[in-house]
Amino acid sequence: MAQRVLITAGAAGIGRAMARAFSEAGASVWITDVDAVALAAAPGDWRASEVDSADATGMAALFAEIESDWGGLDTLCANAGIAGPTAAIEDMPPEGFRRCVEVNLDGAFLAAHHAAPMMKRAGRGAMLFTSSTAGLHGFPNRAPYAAAKWAVIGLMKTVAMELGPFGVRANAICPGSVEGPRIDGVLERSAAMKGTDAATLREAWKKGISMRSLVRAEDIANMAVFLASDAARLVSGQVIAVDGHTENPDPKV
Template sequence: MKGIQDAVAIVTGGSTGIGRSAAIRFAEEGASVVVADVNVDDGEQTVAAITDAGGEATFVETDVSDEADVEAMVETAVETYGGLDFAFNNAGIEGETGSASEQPTTNWERVIDVNLKGVFNCMRAEIPAMLESGGGSIVNTASIAGVVGFPGLSPYVASKHGVIGLTKTAAIEFSGDGVRVNAICPGVIETPMVQRSQEDSPEQMEQVKAATPMGRIGQPEEIGDAAVWLCSDDASFVTGESLVIDGGYVTQ
């Protein structure tokens, strides 16, 4: 992909799943990668996978809901690699299930803090660094739950709708300064989060597969590749977009 070679990228939630796949793909395309996550052991495994293949990567333990952690993450990218060109703000949690009238306030606050405030914290720290470098590209992970509703997941759905709103607003604000901002909206992808759901309710997952026109769930690499493409020069006229990648699920 054009424009990735010799660039610097941050990937939050980079320890497993979609984040790991994106971090590896950035490195394969020639970028230096800062892998950020609260999951230290798996994050270091992501870095090892990159460096063992000849790439360049650094791990930073980061809670995206913590402003100081996020600022330190961006400072690491700038101090270690000389700037910041790309950010994939992918960290997120699913939270507890239950109707909107039964959701504990603590669950609402935690999901919003990580999924929505976390993206806000990241963009607020990343955009000034990108402006210093002459521009860049940000991709935020929303979800098909940012496009349609899902019963029992009101905090998650609200947080992901919010990510799309943040993405659109930042795209308008900074496109003239050379910073593109887009979102991806994955459907059901084979990640640790989905694997937990599969263990809890295997019949529900089979129903999801059956309801997906392509008849399967997605793979992390399919989302990671899309995130890297959105950062590349191949997507140079794309900003403010929310790219749904779900095998046709919400098209119906």
């Protein structure tokens, strides 16, 4: 039977790249997203559900449908997340902080909460949590995002401890700065705070990366496929950065 893979926030960006990579590897793919237009553009052989990953009721209904239609789940990619506000801590809007943590952390918890019984029953499975290098070293003016992504790592390590005896693995992938609309927006907001332009800040960010390159979504997807495979059968509880080795997350410009 083909590997059954659920990817939250799978209609665009990293999630879509993951879905494409798993599909090309022969897996059955189910994606969720809040963007109905992007979901409608997904390939016809992917299952697609419009669900807010931080909505407890919606996630419960999603997993009930997965149980009914698929009879279980082999791989969970808890990938849903938002960038959140970019501001100094004293200017950070509390509602923006809460929403960022809700999507990034609560969404990961709900996905793992519902996937765990399925995987425990099967005696195998892989949970992959999309964290961030911001969850490893923090990031100036990105307090809610960094806080949530640090917490995702703690969640993953706890899940790995709890589910390991049942044959279920859990790992976190920490992308660096990934090319795409989200990082473009972060660059623009950060550049405005620094009194410079986004292009200049982009080049400064690259100089803070050993390999002098931002990350592609496909780089993250390739790691996800590996971690979900039998080739990684004893890789669990690990935090793996795919970032070209970020030395300085906030270089001066």
